[in-house]
Amino acid sequence: MNPDEARKAASEILSQRKYRATTTPRPFRGILDKLGEWLHPITEAAQRAFAWLAARLPGGRASVWSILGGLVIVAAAGFALWLARRRARVTVTSATRLRGEAGLDPAALERAAETAEAAGDLEDALRLRFRAGLLRLDRAKVIAFRESVTSHEVAVRLRSPAFEHLARDFDEVVYGRREPRPEDIAAARSEWVQVLEEAGAS
């Protein structure tokens, strides 16, 4: 094979696709290049910091990479923990909301009772104040409040004449359909204070 033939053969071989780099499409290359230009000062500073640190640490670049790797692992673990706690909190909050416990605020109920009383709705005022009292007992861990808790259960737990009076009035009005009187409301206001004090929940 003379030099010309050999050169031609070599050219044919080298013209095969496997010897040439294929450029794949790079969408948004211009934007990314621009972004790279903007970030260049930051990356340059980071490189300088890296080199500065590598020059001062035993082990050089390997040590710096090890430290960076450790920091990434710690950061990832911290983020995972934060995310897990956040999700757990969201789940608890939404579950609480679903159970309707957001409205179980004694103070809010008492305010609602005042409003109902002012509006002349004495039964509602009595119901709301009774519920607020039970919730305060629950918060003081004297009773375990639930929607279906009975006056009898609470009376057995408290053994309080004041509560028995309150419960009797409540049952008569709510279940016995007796017309509520302003004295019932006044008694509820004063006797609940007494009940809570006796139970150590005030």
Next chain:
Amino acid sequence: MKWRWLALAAGVVIAVNLVTGILGYLYGSPTGPTSSSYATTPEGAGALAELLGRGGHVVSQLRAPLADADLDLGATLVVLDPNSIDRRGEEALKRFVENGGWLVGGGNDPEWLSGVVDGLPTWTPDGEERVSEGQAPEIGEVRSVETAGSGSWLGTGSGSAVIGDPERPLAIKAVQGSGTALLVADVSPLQNRLLDRADNAAFALTLVDPQRTDVVFAEAEHGYRTGSGLTALPSGWKWFLFGLFVATIAWMLAKGRRLGPPEEATRPLPPPRIVYVHALAATLARTERRRRPR
């Protein structure tokens, strides 16, 4: 919501570029070690192997280390830019040449050749980019060789210049025992990047003994090995598989049941309607109270 769309768009841009980048890396770029007959990179020698095949030679690759291989004295052995050759490898090459073999060797900083050829001249990283003088009869019609200018011999040592100024030849020929060693100080003319320039292709063909049909490229020294099964996999692939295995175990642990029996003792029932149960209990309790005389 606006930020969510912006983040989504940025994510799509990054993902598309990442995928095309990976595809380009895997399928679009030539690969292989420097001066390897498998390599299609500019610094590879894949085209040289193909050219020798077109020139009538039977080209093969030796994937066993030189020290352990049974070197065929009837073949031309090509050893270019080896990663490393130990003492046993150098001795094996020396025996190969002395016993009648034909060796084509060279590359950057070819210290290893001093253990193969006696009286090897000093190598220097400086070289001419166009070598067109001092042609020996062996290279026939070759008049000019283009190089990267990255090496030459300082003199000819125990050999004779093949091409180039005898004071700074590009290649020398050393006869040792009953064999021959052609030593190239700068192998860039044999690499893909320059093989089709000047008379480089013809020069490459003349380095190989025309009387010997077989040409064997030493590839174990470029990292290739004989092997089967897992041992044949490159270490990068092995690490990838190991990572995949670890990820699978982690996924199984995350998805699997962590505590408790493997199977429930009873069929899981829907949750009880606790509110209804409590309401009914309350009603019953009140009913009982009202029956009682106070």
